[in-house]
Amino acid sequence: MDRLLTFSEGHEIYRKSFRSWLEKEVVPFHDQWEKDRRVPRHIWTQAGELGFLCPTIPEEYGGAGGDFLHSVVLAEEIERVHATGLGGIPLHNDIIAPYIREHGTEEQKLKYLPRCASGELILAVAMTEPNAGSDLAAIQATAIADGDEYVINGQKTFISNGQCCDLIVVVAKTDPKAQPAHAGISLLLVEATNPGFKRGRNLEKVGLHAQDTSEMFFEGCRVPKSALLGGVEGKGFYQLMHELQQERLITAVGSQAAAEFALAQALQYSCERRAFGKRIADFQHHAFKIAEMATQVELGRCFVDRLVVEHMQGKPLLKEVSMAKYWVTDMLHKVVDDGVQLHGGYGYMLEYPIGKMYQDCRVQRIFAGSNEIMKLIISRQLIGRG
Numbered sequence: 001m002d003r004l005l006t007f008s009e010g011h012e013i014y015r016k017s018f019r020s021w022l023e024k025e026v027v028p029f030h031d032q033w034e035k036d037r038r039v040p041r042h043i044w045t046q047a048g049e050l051g052f053l054c055p056t057i058p059e060e061y062g063g064a065g066g067d068f069l070h071s072v073v074l075a076e077e078i079e080r081v082h083a084t085g086l087g088g089i090p091l092h093n094d095i096i097a098p099y100i101r102e103h104g105t106e107e108q109k110l111k112y113l114p115r116c117a118s119g120e121l122i123l124a125v126a127m128t129e130p131n132a133g134s135d136l137a138a139i140q141a142t143a144i145a146d147g148d149e150y151v152i153n154g155q156k157t158f159i160s161n162g163q164c165c166d167l168i169v170v171v172a173k174t175d176p177k178a179q180p181a182h183a184g185i186s187l188l189l190v191e192a193t194n195p196g197f198k199r200g201r202n203l204e205k206v207g208l209h210a211q212d213t214s215e216m217f218f219e220g221c222r223v224p225k226s227a228l229l230g231g232v233e234g235k236g237f238y239q240l241m242h243e244l245q246q247e248r249l250i251t252a253v254g255s256q257a258a259a260e261f262a263l264a265q266a267l268q269y270s271c272e273r274r275a276f277g278k279r280i281a282d283f284q285h286h287a288f289k290i291a292e293m294a295t296q297v298e299l300g301r302c303f304v305d306r307l308v309v310e311h312m313q314g315k316p317l318l319k320e321v322s323m324a325k326y327w328v329t330d331m332l333h334k335v336v337d338d339g340v341q342l343h344g345g346y347g348y349m350l351e352y353p354i355g356k357m358y359q360d361c362r363v364q365r366i367f368a369g370s371n372e373i374m375k376l377i378i379s380r381q382l383i384g385r386g
């Protein structure tokens, strides 16, 4: 498929080296990690050593000083082999480390970013609570100033990298009475060794079994005032919103690559499987279905690549990335569902990649901002608030 994006020779070398690492160190072990419900620590260490963590962080903070296309390469290659256990890497690289890079004090950047790039620190972001997901302003976790410290209390849930993380960006209210409520939200950097922090269960999910997703508890968790991201209270909501464009875009990038992988699986199977004396791809229904799937995948590719180009040009794309996040993840779900149908009974077997995708791709429509919230944002941009 022709791309609107231009990858340099450097990007292609990077892709080749990541691909060969995936094939050697990840793919043969992924089934076991799904049983273990996590990826082993040495994978993060290796990824750090090989330059696959924080590729866009500037060299002065220990990163590789690359551009967003390096992140695109990683997200695409992970999906190309359906190594969902590595989903924590784009989260670490493109969603959480940028909070520190963009909003941290110089001291915070120097303290943490080099260790994020080396794999010494694995990142998590703890926004969601049992009673507040989409409605972030309704969170109840608090971080109350006490002398030179903040005392954090609260419970979080559904936190990716929750079992393996070493540093957590915690979303909490430093001013629980602030109006509007989001003006009281701040982000705090909490090290997992803090005695006031406890990990809860590694949650049993429908899919993405090699990813750890956890509850978290903060009980009288004391952090120094220097743990406040950026050093100014009440900026947390703004800091989160500022990074949303890239968060939604990288979700769309990965989902688009996953849809291409699903299409390739369906195409290959339909051309190999025979029934009633011919390839099942030759039944007109199946041929038309493949045509529909391929058309949707092609449309997604054009849109996503265009947004990557514009994102790298620094354009504000809130509406467009929200469209891409919702449309591409819906499209992925539909292509995978059609792919299962074309596989017949084999599509429901986990030994076939399409069966695995069926259980793994459902959640993309829910996390990174649910698709309903995406439509809310898009419609508000078009018609304003009622």
Ligand SMILES: Cc1cc2nc3c(=O)[nH]c(=O)nc-3n(C[C@H](O)[C@H](O)[C@H](O)COP(=O)(O)OP(=O)(O)OC[C@H]3O[C@@H](n4cnc5c(N)ncnc54)[C@H](O)[C@@H]3O)c2cc1C
Pocket: 124, 125, 126, 127, 128, 131, 132, 133, 134, 135, 157, 158, 159, 160, 161, 205, 208, 213, 363, 366, 367, 368, 369, 370, 371, 372, 373, 376
């Ligand atoms: C596998 C997985 C990994 C995750 N990783 C993380 C993580 O690392 N960190 C983190 O903080 N969170 C994480 N989450 C949480 C995720 O971001 C939330 O589940 C998501 O934001 C939705 O919140 P909720 O589950 O509370 O649903 P709710 O907000 O309760 O929503 C329930 C339903 O109502 C809809 N809805 C809500 N408000 C509106 C509205 N105004 N208009 C229309 N419809 C609406 C939603 O779209 C949804 O369909 C993860 C979740 C999962 C499943």
